[in-house]
Amino acid sequence: MTTTVAPGTGIECDVAVVGGGLSGTLAAIMLGRAGYRVALVDRNAVFPPEFRVEKIGGDLVSRIERIGLLDAVSANAARFDEIVNARRGRVLDRTRTPHFGFLYENLVAAMRASLPETVTLIVGRVNDLKTSSDRQQVFVHEQGMVEARLVVLATGMGDLLRRTLGMERRVIHERQSLTFGFDIRPADGSFKCSALTYYGERVSDGIDYLSLFPTVTGMRANLFTFRDHRDPWVKAFRESPTETLAATLPGLRKVLGDFQVVGRVQNWIMDLAVAENCRQDGVVLIGDAYQTSCPAAGTGFSRLLTDVERLCHVHVPQWLATPGMTADKIGCYYDDPAKQAADASALAQAKYRRSLTVDTGLAWRVRRLLLVWRRRLVDRLGRLSPGTVARLRTLSGRPA
Ligand SMILES: Cc1cc2nc3c(=O)[nH]c(=O)nc-3n(C[C@H](O)[C@H](O)[C@H](O)COP(=O)(O)OP(=O)(O)OC[C@H]3O[C@@H](n4cnc5c(N)ncnc54)[C@H](O)[C@@H]3O)c2cc1C
Numbered sequence: 288m289t290t291t292v293a294p295g296t297g298i299e300c301d302v303a304v305v306g307g308g309l310s311g312t313l314a315a316i317m318l319g320r321a322g323y324r325v326a327l328v329d330r331n332a333v334f335p336p337e338f339r340v341e342k343i344g345g346d347l348v349s350r351i352e353r354i355g356l357l358d359a360v361s362a363n364a365a366r367f368d369e370i371v372n373a374r375r376g377r378v379l380d381r382t383r384t385p386h387f388g389f390l391y392e393n394l395v396a397a398m399r400a401s402l403p404e405t406v407t408l409i410v411g412r413v414n415d416l417k418t419s420s421d422r423q424q425v426f427v428h429e430q431g432m433v434e435a436r437l438v439v440l441a442t443g444m445g446d447l448l449r450r451t452l453g454m455e456r457r458v459i460h461e462r463q464s465l466t467f468g469f470d471i472r473p474a475d476g477s478f479k480c481s482a483l484t485y486y487g488e489r490v491s492d493g494i495d496y497l498s499l500f501p502t503v504t505g506m507r508a509n510l511f512t513f514r515d516h517r518d519p520w521v522k523a524f525r526e527s528p529t530e531t532l533a534a535t536l537p538g539l540r541k542v543l544g545d546f547q548v549v550g551r552v553q554n555w556i557m558d559l560a561v562a563e564n565c566r567q568d569g570v571v572l573i574g575d576a577y578q579t580s581c582p583a584a585g586t587g588f589s590r591l592l593t594d595v596e597r598l599c600h601v602h603v604p605q606w607l608a609t610p611g612m613t614a615d616k617i618g619c620y621y622d623d624p625a626k627q628a629a630d631a632s633a634l635a636q637a638k639y640r641r642s643l644t645v646d647t648g649l650a651w652r653v654r655r656l657l658l659v660w661r662r663r664l665v666d667r668l669g670r671l672s673p674g675t676v677a678r679l680r681t682l683s684g685r686p687a
Contacts, residue, residue: 289332294355298407300324301607303425303435305413305448308334309391310574310591311441312398312640317354317599319406323607326426326433327402330412334395335544338468338553340588341507342500344370344386347589354596358395364389366463367482374486374659376538380666386482388500388507390515409433413442416451418569420613437603437612444579449572453564460559462639465521466582467510468553469528471499474545478506485539489646490655492535493518494643495583499543511583513645518555528552557582559637561630569612571620573598578630581637583644586629593629 293296302318304311307329315327343351343360351357364387372379402408411427416438418424425433442448446456481501487494493514500507510532514521524531528548533540540546561578565571571595580587602620606612620626642651643658 288404288406289410289543292433293409293429294410294429294431296431298409298431300326300328300433300435301408302326302437302603303328303423303433303439304439305416305425306441306443306574306576307331307395307399307408308441308443308574309339309395309398309588310443310576310595311439312402313356313592313595314439314441314573314599315406316356316398316401316403316433317595318363318603319403321599321604322405323603325406326408326409326425326435328409328411328413328427328433330410332410334392334399336390336392338466338555339391339508340394340582340585341391341468341502342386342388342498342585343588344382345384347592348385348387348513350589352593356398356401358448359401360389360394361387363393363397363503365503367501369480370482370484370500371480371542372484372486372662373542374538375488376541378542379486379659379662380669382484385494386500388502390502390504390507393503398586411450416448418452418567420568420611423612436569436607439598440570440572440576441574443575445576448561449565449576452567452570454567454572455563456560457563458558458560459636461635462516462556463513463559463641464557464581465512465514466555466557467508467512467524469508469510469548469556470504470550471506471508472547472549473506474547477544478546479542479544483543485536485542486537488538490645490647492520494535494647495640497532497536497539509582511640513583513641516554521554525552539652550686555655559634566618566621567613568614569616571598571602571617578633580633581640583640584633584636586633586636590629590633593626597623597626 301323302325304315304327307327315325318325319580367386370382411430414428415426423435423438482497485497493512496510574591606616
């Protein structure tokens, strides 16, 4: 149910979720399914076309299936089961697992369409929060108030409400990465593969990889770089994306076919940051509101899913079963080992992807070479006939 709160009036519920992007909507679904009365407040009735995660695969697909939301995700997404991985005009190997490509606004819309009856979606901008160890008040601009036992803050990278609560944002790495999103079409006929991950060709280019994948509207591209946003290359790429991409990745046409970048090139400069002073009465942070992720590492979705699962399946039921909502209770969520491991792993992977792309130290140069060789070798071994594999095993002294 979508509604507004009339000025001077209020709505009462168990949990008020502020922010109806991916993390807030998932939290509202899980809490609503558990039978809690939830108010989900977002400033937009429909999530706008903003650039965020656009592809999922691997373990994340199984996790989404386990929470019963894969049908919703796949309804407005394109499924693909093979990704060609290539570099310098040569195929390295192929990834064969189910993947889905989508536009973020469609993903959020599909999630919102899955909200159970117990969730009320309120469209409006929250401009103030009053929190305490018992009841919380959420004030919606030019509307009324939502009263709840707990506020879940899922406002993404926006700082305003966190600052209202005296929470800091500790920047771990300013301008850690620069990511581009755009549509790409074959210049003649069709592409040579339905999905492609193409790695940067030279360290000096600062390109980690270009990910090409289908969505329901055609082929989409995410270009993950660790370049400075003021670099002249960035300007050149925005002005002439097709030519700049072809010049920077000269082997791309060989594995993909001739291409043309079409429409608007979106870009995003990511600061890696984590919220501090968030162990407070009555309010808890999830998703990007708690910690941002490096797009190239592809950990944002899985990290926020861990936040939501641990919060909604483990902690909220315990908190609501006893009176009060003190900072001590809330602290159990931030101390949760599964959450801490997901947060730490996301930061470690962000650091790793950046070093693997731009670090010129000997250790990283060797690591890059070994990675490419290992992938080629594993791919070739995988293509050998069972008889050859058995003979190789015998030669190496391993049982066939
Ligand atoms: C360019 C880019 C590429 C990415 N690529 C990947 C990837 O490939 N893989 C991956 O796993 N992750 C990726 N990520 C990360 C992932 O997209 C995010 O972690 C995820 O979208 C965060 O969701 P969220 O719900 O926390 O925030 P958001 O989706 O930003 O939602 C925040 C919501 O809060 C609402 N809001 C804010 N303030 C208020 C207010 N005062 N009142 C009411 N509503 C409010 C907003 O309207 C919005 O709906 C990428 C991120 C970016 C930026």
